[in-house]
Amino acid sequence: MTEQPALEISNLSVGYAGESGIIPAVEDVSLSIAPGEFVGLAGESGCGKSTIAQSILRLLRAPGVITGGTIRICGSDVLSSDDDKVRALRWRTASIVLQNSLTSLNPVKRIGWQLQEVLDRAKGSETARRTPAELLEMVDIDPARLRAFPHQLSGGQRQRVVIAMALALCPALVILDEPTTALDVIVQQEIFVTVKALQQRMGFAVLLITHDLPLLFDVADRIAVMKDGRIVENATIEDFRRNPRHPYSRVLIEATPRLNLSGPGSARPPSAAHPVLETAHLRKTYGDAPWSHASALVAVDDVSLRVAPSEIVAIVGASGSGKSTLGRMVTGLIRPTSGDILLDGRPPVPVSQRRKGQSRAAQMVFQDVYGSLNPLHTIGHHLRRAVISAPSGGRDVARRVDDLLAEVGLTPPSNYLDRRPHELSGGQRQRVGLARALAASPKLLVADEPVSMLDVSIRRDILSLIARLRDEQGVAVLYITHDVISAGYIADRIVVMHRGQIVEEGPAKAVLANPRHDYTRRLIAAVPGGIAPADAAALQPAT
Numbered sequence: 001m002t003e004q005p006a007l008e009i010s011n012l013s014v015g016y017a018g019e020s021g022i023i024p025a026v027e028d029v030s031l032s033i034a035p036g037e038f039v040g041l042a043g044e045s046g047c048g049k050s051t052i053a054q055s056i057l058r059l060l061r062a063p064g065v066i067t068g069g070t071i072r073i074c075g076s077d078v079l080s081s082d083d084d085k086v087r088a089l090r091w092r093t094a095s096i097v098l099q100n101s102l103t104s105l106n107p108v109k110r111i112g113w114q115l116q117e118v119l120d121r122a123k124g125s126e127t128a129r130r131t132p133a134e135l136l137e138m139v140d141i142d143p144a145r146l147r148a149f150p151h152q153l154s155g156g157q158r159q160r161v162v163i164a165m166a167l168a169l170c171p172a173l174v175i176l177d178e179p180t181t182a183l184d185v186i187v188q189q190e191i192f193v194t195v196k197a198l199q200q201r202m203g204f205a206v207l208l209i210t211h212d213l214p215l216l217f218d219v220a221d222r223i224a225v226m227k228d229g230r231i232v233e234n235a236t237i238e239d240f241r242r243n244p245r246h247p248y249s250r251v252l253i254e255a256t257p258r259l260n261l262s263g264p265g266s267a268r269p270p271s272a273a274h275p276v277l278e279t280a281h282l283r284k285t286y287g288d289a290p291w292s293h294a295s296a297l298v299a300v301d302d303v304s305l306r307v308a309p310s311e312i313v314a315i316v317g318a319s320g321s322g323k324s325t326l327g328r329m330v331t332g333l334i335r336p337t338s339g340d341i342l343l344d345g346r347p348p349v350p351v352s353q354r355r356k357g358q359s360r361a362a363q364m365v366f367q368d369v370y371g372s373l374n375p376l377h378t379i380g381h382h383l384r385r386a387v388i389s390a391p392s393g394g395r396d397v398a399r400r401v402d403d404l405l406a407e408v409g410l411t412p413p414s415n416y417l418d419r420r421p422h423e424l425s426g427g428q429r430q431r432v433g434l435a436r437a438l439a440a441s442p443k444l445l446v447a448d449e450p451v452s453m454l455d456v457s458i459r460r461d462i463l464s465l466i467a468r469l470r471d472e473q474g475v476a477v478l479y480i481t482h483d484v485i486s487a488g489y490i491a492d493r494i495v496v497m498h499r500g501q502i503v504e505e506g507p508a509k510a511v512l513a514n515p516r517h518d519y520t521r522r523l524i525a526a527v528p529g530g531i532a533p534a535d536a537a538a539l540q541p542a543t
Helices: 048-057 083-089 110-124 132-138 143-147 156-167 187-200 215-218 237-242 247-255 324-329 379-389 398-409 428-436 456-473 486-490 508-513 520-523
Strands: 007-018 022-035 038-042 065-072 094-097 173-177 205-210 221-227 232-235 277-286 295-308 312-316 338-343 362-365 444-448 476-481 493-499 500-507
Touching: 007 048, 022 038, 022 048, 022 065, 022 173, 022 205, 022 232, 038 048, 038 215, 048 065, 048 173, 048 205, 094 156, 094 237, 110 132, 110 143, 110 156, 132 143, 132 156, 187 215, 187 324, 187 520, 205 215, 215 237, 221 237, 221 247, 232 237, 232 247, 237 398, 247 456, 295 324, 295 500, 312 324, 312 456, 312 486, 324 338, 324 362, 324 456, 362 428, 379 398, 379 428, 398 428, 428 444, 428 456, 444 500, 456 476, 456 486, 476 486, 486 493, 486 508, 493 508, 493 520, 500 520
Parallel strands: 038 205, 038 221, 094 173, 173 205, 312 476, 312 493, 362 444, 444 476
Antiparallel strands: 007 022, 007 065, 221 232, 277 295, 277 338, 493 500
């Protein structure tokens, strides 16, 4: 007898109700996952992947509407069942791990309480005998962390807790919806090693939703590719890598970043010009105030760094290595505990002390540009404010705003001035963030993870734009990232940070081709599927 699929989707169609009717988001999608199978659902943002995930567990909210098809989980018809039966399926038969683990956890409840709440759903069964401590041990977290609140855990630890909750009742199907997008490659690798080991031990099926093809190449058995709401290809990983059949699949593969040591980053010799940025013995600690009972946390420890005019320097490291703290000190968003910073020969002015029209040698480009733009105001409003606040003041503001939009490739400008942030794609919003930073004519752009939340095809466009702005305007760039692939693509020089300190630095190609420090080698080794075969020999640990 043929084994029943863990998940069977047939001819599923989903839309979103609008003023003009229902706008299709998913059309005629069919997908089956066998018990114990690991299937990837790939595609760019907006293709309908997460809509399918929400539909599977009937979590889709208005204005979302399922307009046709069937969904069966271990034989149970999800769409025709009443709410009580669907609620009984969740956690016990199928569970989901969402992208943002912090919002998946209750911020005012301890981790142990939240794990126990899930276990309480299995009262009277064998599963109910499990303890929260056992669940944490299952995902390699010290049970001593049971009394911690979510904000007291790292991003990787929080995601492990959510995975433990998803597996607490031994479901047959686990849906992973972009679970590691915001995590560095080492933590991502550790989490998926854990998931694969647990899958082999417990036998559950996995649907991994992602736009990260290299990750799927490493972990999945099969891949389904979505475009414009439809599945355009469904194949084993081996067949897909060897012979992708759909043109869009080939576009995705070609857009996938690889650690091939080529890109706009140049091998230019060190500049003898006066540096745009110079730090000396920079240090930042937290929790060292006299009234604080916590032990001091050293975020940045004795960092000395130089960035030359028109140079792109990548600061690479895992989450918590001090990269973003360094960038925030450089731009004056936070004050250093000790050490010196010179921007264009002068100390940076703290944000709290800046006056309108004051020179701003360094400007920040944020990771979440949507969060840094006021959703109530138009793009034109944001850029006009930035221009008026710049040293050049209010001279011909309208023309300057148009020029900024044109410089970042948003043309014609009139198409964007009256739109609000939610009306733009992720890549368009990041271009607005770059335009806003350029309004002050800075000597240095500090780009903090500017592409980590974008699809792979859009990432290269934004990185190429940053490189072009450097070439055309002479602006230097401090590129903060946990992604060694993008660092190798764009940077002239790479600086590797670990536990607040610089452990390695040098020309980008040299650091990636011949890493000297153990931590750098770990970063490169953790890149999922990203090392081109021609470069494999060059990336062996240095002797």
